[in-house]
Amino acid sequence: MSTESxxxxxxxxxxxxxxxxxxxxxxxxxxxxxxxARHHVGDGIWLGAIMAGYGLLLLFLSGRSESVALLASHEMxxxxxxxxxxxxxxxxxxxxxxxxxxxxxxxxxGADTAVWANxxxxxxxxxxGAMLWGRRRS
Amino acid sequence: xxxDVRELRVDKGLSQSDxxxxxxxxxxxxxxxxxxxxxxxxxLAIAIARFFGHAVEEVFHVD
Numbered sequence: 001m002s003t004e005s006x007x008x009x010x011x012x013x014x015x016x017x018x019x020x021x022x023x024x025x026x027x028x029x030x031x032x033x034x035x036x037a038r039h040h041v042g043d044g045i046w047l048g049a050i051m052a053g054y055g056l057l058l059l060f061l062s063g064r065s066e067s068v069a070l071l072a073s074h075e076m077x078x079x080x081x082x083x084x085x086x087x088x089x090x091x092x093x094x095x096x097x098x099x100x101x102x103x104x105x106x107x108x109x110g111a112d113t114a115v116w117a118n119x120x121x122x123x124x125x126x127x128x129g130a131m132l133w134g135r136r137r138s
Numbered sequence: 139x140x141x142d143v144r145e146l147r148v149d150k151g152l153s154q155s156d157x158x159x160x161x162x163x164x165x166x167x168x169x170x171x172x173x174x175x176x177x178x179x180x181x182l183a184i185a186i187a188r189f190f191g192h193a194v195e196e197v198f199h200v201d
Contacts, residue, residue, distance in 0.1 A: 066166045077163035079176050 016073040017062055024055025096123055140199045144172040146190045161185055 028051035035044025058072035070080055070087075103116035147157050147168075154168040161168070161182065170176035171186075178186065187194040 066164070069164070075164045077167050078179050078182060079167040079170060080164065 016076060017058065020072050021055045021059045024051055024058065028052040028055070092123075092127075096127075099123055139177045140174060140201055141171065142197050142199075143168075143186060146192075146197065147172070150190070157189075160189060 028048040031047035031051060032044040035041065035047060058068060058074075062069040062072040062074035066080075069075055070083060073084075076084070099116060099120045103113055103120055106113045106116055143157075147154070152160075153165075154172070155165045158165045158168045163182070167176065171178055183194050183198055187197045190197060
């Protein structure tokens with residue numbers, strides 16, 4: 001058995017997981033900061049606690065559950081990357097449908113469509129950019 | 139895709155975690171390959187076959 005490969009795998013997985021958990025705690029701090037700035041301390045504490053709790057869940061359960069490991073980017077291999085890409089693509093398709101529906105509904109109401117139109121434009125531009133980048137890579 | 143990974147692994151006295159550590163994949167991925175739920179990429183299939191000292195087509199069988 002290769003000790004080096006196991007060591008490399010542990011380093012990589014720990015770094016990925018700690019980055020995700022660190023992001024959760026950073027988001028918790030942002031939620032608290034924004035809520036305190038708006039004088040809604042109670043909301044900030046709740047939102048921060050939920051986000052920090054989610055981070056702790058990822059930290060302690062990613063070794064026990066593969067679903068949690070995927071959320072925490074823990075021990076990512078080719079199969080887990082494939083699952084992650086499938087989930088991201090599915091979420092992206094649903095978001096695209098929601099954005100287009102929102103734009104059409106606002107248009108039908110005769111309301112301002114700028115926000116929806118801008119979000120649709122950003123989504124389309126990112127998709128086209130990513131597609132062109134992917135074509136160059138493969 | 140049918141394969142002989144489970145038989146080869148058991149013959150070597152390895153657990154799924156042990157094989158996963160050698161191949162740099164998770165235990166669940168080894169299980170998914172053994173049960174045929176996941177077809178590995180060509181590099182991973184070659185790594186598996188080399189680890190057991192076989193050719194790829196001797197380990198993985200296209201039905």
